[in-house]
Amino acid sequence: MKRLGLALAAMALLPGAMPVSDLSLDVAKLRSTRGLIRVCLTADPSNFPKCTDDKRAVTRSVPATRHDISFDGLPRGDYAIAVIHDENGNGKLDTFAGIPKEGFGFSRNPIITFGPPSFKAARFTVSGDTDAQQVKMLYLL
Template sequence: TGSAGRTRGWAASTAKAGAAAAAFLLLGGVSPSGQLEVNVEDLRSNNGLLHICVTRDAEHFPDCENDPAATRESFRVAETRSVRFANLPSGDYAIAILHDENGNSRLDRFAGIPREGIGFSRNPRFSFGPPRFSSARFRLSPHGDVQSIRMRYFL
């Protein structure tokens, strides 16, 4: 009976620990995660790369520089027009996309005007400089979201 008693005691303590962990996750502020699908539209060529930045921080928008929490991915344009990001915590996000046509990993400009395509979540209007985070912001729910982003070219 000693062995059976220890087993029942272990099972009971494990069940209590599991319930405590579940309560911690629910009450401890951990956000449920969702899937984000990003569809890229109106690309002018199949050349180069798409650099996608997904951030929750307005201070690091649109380039995600030095944002340790940002999600960044690069893809060959010829291979994809749609990208999925899984297990992102629920909350507010903004997306910036660069169509790096020559593959040099930066936005080329002429007289300050982008020579390559750029696009943002929610497709906000902008002319001089990128849009504000608030214009591109969307809410990702645990059910997920789809953002269809139209690329814009100025030159």
Template sequence: MRMSRLMACALMAMLTGAGGTGQPQPLTMAVAGLRSTKGRILICLTRSPDHFPDCSGDAASHHFSVAASGDVIALGMIDPGDYAIAIIHDENGNGRLDTFAGIPREGVGFSRNPVLRFGAPSFSSARFPIDGAGVRQDIRIKYFF
């Protein structure tokens, strides 16, 4: 029995892993709404709801620190799964989120741009999948002061 060329190509793609499924994919991010280009953007990427939004104690999380700009930021090749991103516009460059009475004094943002009320959003409201294709997250910074 003779296979069609299309079926043969599809079978070859499945056998070699082409098509992206299960393979690390590129993740990029852009930040909108920065009030200045002072300081750094601190980025936390995690798969763990228990360690969102600050990634503390999550050995599998990814941390990045980049210059504050609206440029597209490449976060690398990321394994498939569900992730969430939290970012801080660390304007004074001290490496942490400054607060006053529990309210951020510096800008914050999250993947999928959930509505911010009292406290950080849940992991599920910021969650996005990486599976089979590159992903770009456009994150809007929110300032409370």
């Protein structure tokens, strides 16, 4: 019995033996089906919401006609999601005088005041075999 316990403990330390989950993201309240939905999923608070220097971040760009996005095989843990509705397909969130002209949203749909929310405000935990998040898009202009 002791050997079985040691064998199970050793297997948990092997690469690829970490429990993983699948995450389903639903993007709600898009104002149009033009352009792309761009998603950044990160576990690194210092790279939220842009994911620019996070090699482990998962990014997706899908047509705005789709509102469901899947992430398979994620290690369990804490994450945050940032979404933009890139209506003109130029690869960035367009602004006017610092105010977003295109839609944006974050996991857990935190209240937005000035600037993006903190990682903590958007953080959620992936802990089961399958998890789901819904991001409601906001449009200011």
